[in-house]
Amino acid sequence: MFSRRGPKAISSYPISLPCIYSVHTARIFVRLATGVQVPIAKETVMPDSAYKVIDVIGTSEKSWEDAAQRAIAVAGESLHNLRIAEVVKLDMKIEEGKVVAYRARLNLSFKIE
Numbered sequence: 001m002f003s004r005r006g007p008k009a010i011s012s013y014p015i016s017l018p019c020i021y022s023v024h025t026a027r028i029f030v031r032l033a034t035g036v037q038v039p040i041a042k043e044t045v046m047p048d049s050a051y052k053v054i055d056v057i058g059t060s061e062k063s064w065e066d067a068a069q070r071a072i073a074v075a076g077e078s079l080h081n082l083r084i085a086e087v088v089k090l091d092m093k094i095e096e097g098k099v100v101a102y103r104a105r106l107n108l109s110f111k112i113e
Contacts, residue, residue, distance in 0.1 A: 049111055052110060056108045057103055060104075061101055072108065088106060
């Protein structure tokens with residue numbers, strides 16, 4: 001499957017084949033059921049770490065994006081090593097038929113030291 005031009009495109013293999021993912025010195029490979037090992041990415045291997053995920057809600061009168069940014073900014077004042085913010089839910093507060101606030105709920109992860 002490997003030639004002088006490099007590996008075959010991963011899309012040229014049948015998708016339904018089961019595969020095993022393995023990590024080798026900063027490269028990620030897929031080993032197909034046929035035994036072929038295909039590189040799929042070049043990444044640095046992350047050291048063993050532990051992360052905590054918390055629920056955070058931010059609010060804004062302008063937009064959901066601003067609400068999410070405020071949630072991260074406020075959480076960042078007391079938490080260190082913030083890693084990933086996942087938007088879980090977006091909603092609005094309505095009073096008298098008008099939107100008065102945008103709310104963004106995030107799952108926020110940070111590294112535990």
